[in-house]
Amino acid sequence: MKGMLQRLAGSTVAASLLFLMPALLVLFLFRLVPIEQAFYLSLTSWNGGTDPVWVGLANFERIAGDPVFWRALTNNLLILLFLPLWVLGPLVIAVIIHSGVPGAKFFRLMIFLPAVLSPVVIGAYFNVLLKYKGPLNVFLRSVGLEGFARQWLTDPATVLPTMVLIFIWATLGIGTIIYLAALAQVNAELYEAAELDGANWLQRLRDITVPETWRTIEFWAIFVMVSTFTTVFPYVYTLTRGGPGYSTYLLDYYVYDAAFFGGNFGYASAVGMVLLVLVTGVCGLAFFLLRRRQA
Amino acid sequence: MHRNVKRIVLAAAFLAAGTAATLADELSGEITVWDWNYETETWGKALKQVDAEFLAMHPGVTIKHVAQPHANYYQLWQTANATQSGPDVMQMHAGTFGVLTYPESLEPLNDYITPEMRASIKGWEAVAANFDADGTIYGVPGNFSGWVFYYNKALFAQAGISEAPKTYDELLADCEKLKAAGILPFALGNQDALGTLQYLNILFPGNFNEADSVRLVSGDLKYNGDEFKRVNQHLLDLIDAGYFDPGFSSMLQWTDAVDSFASGESAMIAGIASDTVSYNEFLPSLGDDLGVFYAPADTVSDPYIPDSSGPVWVMTNYSHNKDAAWAYIEFMTGPRGAQIQYEVAGVLPINTAYQLPDDAPEFVKGMVGDFLDHPTFLYVSSLMRQDVVFEWMRLFQDVIAGSLTLDEALNQLQDLQDNPK
Numbered sequence: 001m002k003g004m005l006q007r008l009a010g011s012t013v014a015a016s017l018l019f020l021m022p023a024l025l026v027l028f029l030f031r032l033v034p035i036e037q038a039f040y041l042s043l044t045s046w047n048g049g050t051d052p053v054w055v056g057l058a059n060f061e062r063i064a065g066d067p068v069f070w071r072a073l074t075n076n077l078l079i080l081l082f083l084p085l086w087v088l089g090p091l092v093i094a095v096i097i098h099s100g101v102p103g104a105k106f107f108r109l110m111i112f113l114p115a116v117l118s119p120v121v122i123g124a125y126f127n128v129l130l131k132y133k134g135p136l137n138v139f140l141r142s143v144g145l146e147g148f149a150r151q152w153l154t155d156p157a158t159v160l161p162t163m164v165l166i167f168i169w170a171t172l173g174i175g176t177i178i179y180l181a182a183l184a185q186v187n188a189e190l191y192e193a194a195e196l197d198g199a200n201w202l203q204r205l206r207d208i209t210v211p212e213t214w215r216t217i218e219f220w221a222i223f224v225m226v227s228t229f230t231t232v233f234p235y236v237y238t239l240t241r242g243g244p245g246y247s248t249y250l251l252d253y254y255v256y257d258a259a260f261f262g263g264n265f266g267y268a269s270a271v272g273m274v275l276l277v278l279v280t281g282v283c284g285l286a287f288f289l290l291r292r293r294q295a
Numbered sequence: 296m297h298r299n300v301k302r303i304v305l306a307a308a309f310l311a312a313g314t315a316a317t318l319a320d321e322l323s324g325e326i327t328v329w330d331w332n333y334e335t336e337t338w339g340k341a342l343k344q345v346d347a348e349f350l351a352m353h354p355g356v357t358i359k360h361v362a363q364p365h366a367n368y369y370q371l372w373q374t375a376n377a378t379q380s381g382p383d384v385m386q387m388h389a390g391t392f393g394v395l396t397y398p399e400s401l402e403p404l405n406d407y408i409t410p411e412m413r414a415s416i417k418g419w420e421a422v423a424a425n426f427d428a429d430g431t432i433y434g435v436p437g438n439f440s441g442w443v444f445y446y447n448k449a450l451f452a453q454a455g456i457s458e459a460p461k462t463y464d465e466l467l468a469d470c471e472k473l474k475a476a477g478i479l480p481f482a483l484g485n486q487d488a489l490g491t492l493q494y495l496n497i498l499f500p501g502n503f504n505e506a507d508s509v510r511l512v513s514g515d516l517k518y519n520g521d522e523f524k525r526v527n528q529h530l531l532d533l534i535d536a537g538y539f540d541p542g543f544s545s546m547l548q549w550t551d552a553v554d555s556f557a558s559g560e561s562a563m564i565a566g567i568a569s570d571t572v573s574y575n576e577f578l579p580s581l582g583d584d585l586g587v588f589y590a591p592a593d594t595v596s597d598p599y600i601p602d603s604s605g606p607v608w609v610m611t612n613y614s615h616n617k618d619a620a621w622a623y624i625e626f627m628t629g630p631r632g633a634q635i636q637y638e639v640a641g642v643l644p645i646n647t648a649y650q651l652p653d654d655a656p657e658f659v660k661g662m663v664g665d666f667l668d669h670p671t672f673l674y675v676s677s678l679m680r681q682d683v684v685f686e687w688m689r690l691f692q693d694v695i696a697g698s699l700t701l702d703e704a705l706n707q708l709q710d711l712q713d714n715p716k
Contacts, residue, residue: 048374048377062716066716131542132545132546151542153486153545154544155696156696243692244488244544244689244693244696245692246689246693257685260373262682262716263681
């Protein structure tokens with residue numbers, strides 16, 4: 001017995017398991033158990049008060065014919081149309097800062113600032129800024145651009161793009177910092193050689209920066225894609241509550257709404273499971289892209 | 296002989312009273328109370344005084360009073376409820392907005408409610424299963440509240456209007472006069488879609504009597520039927536006619552609209568009798584210019600006042616200290632509780648065992664008198680199933696924005712009513 005323990009203590013595998021144990025325990029308790037519970041609840045009808053009633057796959061069948069679910073999924077997919085701006089915007093800013101423009105450190109700080117703000121604060125701020133009689137519209141009217149004044153957050157035509165631009169603004173700083181880290185790894189001689197060959201800024205961006213930071217771009221694109229499904233809830237909650245109508249209703253908000261306002265935790269869990277599958281699909285795409293790159 | 300019998304009866308009565316008092320004093324243990332007003336400046340102060348007086352009466356009891364945020368009050372409760380770790384006593388909204396959505400977790404109170412309490416309080420249908428005041432009761436009405444139109448008499452006079460409208464047609468005519476005089480007829484904030492819901496609540500009794508109101512929400516009448524469409528069309532007509540601030544969809548009823556009305560920028564507002572958006576917020580600035588009128592008549596000639604009887608007070612069925620919990624509810628909704636809440640926070644008393652003092656403002660006496668003298672019934676958004684209410688709020692936003700026609704919206708609403716998720 002003593003010998004076995006000694007062998008175990010000397011084993012690399014055992015040591016690894018020992019060190020991994022706390023993290024695995026946290027993962028098990030706070031990831032796997034909730035997912036298992038949510039999966040069970042997705043097969044029930046449960047109002048949170050009485051015992052759950054087993055309904056099998058009924059919740060999933062209902063999702064298939066639920067226009068609100070499809071509307072929310074459509075909104076999630078519409079947000080992905082902004083992906084090029086979301087992915088390339090921080091890259092362009094990072095390139096400009098990296099090129100050593102005057103005040104680069106100041107701009108880096110300013111651009112990163114939203115990243116340290118709570119989404120609730122950001123939501124409250126833009127709620128005030130974008131009111132019909134709010135500062136933005138007051139400014140537009142004062143400079144003779146009254147025609148551009150809008151009900152930014154309550155007009156179905158403008159609300160989703162406005163909200164997405166707020167997400168992008170809020171995550172711009174993190175994206176920029178990540179790209180700056182990637183740019184620091186690019187061999188400066190490549191730029192010097194390109195400049196000697198007469199390459200302009202756009203050509204250097206296209207032919208050096210993008211290829212050299214491609215892996216980071218991939219990572220950031222996947223991160224943003226996953227985020228649009230899983231981390232926009234606080235913005236929706238504070239800015240629009242999914243409205244007007246269902247104009248900004250997203251899947252993660254639907255999970256909350258179905259549970260706590262619709263009073264059906266079973267159905268909400270089913271929507272959550274579908275969301276999990278979707279996000280897993282996005283993650284799968286990420287791994288596929290990364291492995292292809294490695295190959 | 297007769298005198299002896301009388302003495303025996305009196306002695307028995309005193310003994311019973313003494314026993315009751317002793318029992319009252321024997322209450323002990325902790326009760327947890329939840330509400331969303333405890334930390335507010337005025338009502339919270341009143342609730343703290345209620346607690347203090349209750350504790351003085353029952354020194355063996357301790358109260359753990361928890362102020363929960365209103366915005367996600369029921370979500371927090373459902374979370375606690377799932378493990379039966381919620382409060383013993385809690386404040387709730389009346390009807391399906393609160394108490395009647397969660398009967399499986401609440402204690403039926405019929406056996407606790409005395410005939411005197413029953414007789415002195417109005418609005419039991421708001422806390423009764425199937426809105427039947429003679430059915431199972433799950434809460435005790437807390438105060439007179441409900442939906443009313445406040446109006447600015449000075450602005451009405453400026454537009455040449457001498458008295459408040461009694462019918463929907465008169466309301467339309469008055470709006471037109473106000474608009475012609477350069478006065479904004481209504482204050483409305485609808486960013487969270489709650490503003491239009493308030494207007495719906497007030498207009499609704501003009502087309503639905505009590506029986507039809509229940510028929511609508513129970514499915515006998517249809518949301519896409521002519522009657523409900525007519526109410527919605529009225530509201531839409533008021534909006535389309537430009538009787539609201541053009542920025543109403545990015546304003547909030549509780550703040551922006553209140554400011555607009557209180558400052559005299561607009562002539563009317565859909566408000567609440569007690570609580571927020573109430574006379575308490577308007578009387579200081581408008582004084583004698585503040586007036587109130589109720590649901591305007593349309594196809595129903597004498598509409599009920601859409602009342603909420605609340606917030607109401609309920610007991611959870613898993614409370615471990617039901618005697619103390621009931622004693623607290625009884626005190627809170629009794630004459631002394633009503634008195635404290637009126638005197639400290641201006642909450643309109645629903646318990647007639649407490650009479651307003653002679654020096655109460657005439658406006659307040661008038662409104663309480665109106666609620667007592669007129670038929671009242673639970674307002675429609677607390678009669679409707681809550682998923683249907685939330686759907687109406689979203690769909691009506693789409694209708695206002697022009698993304699949906701009213702017919703399409705009401706068809707979708709009926710579909711949800713017929714096929715709940």
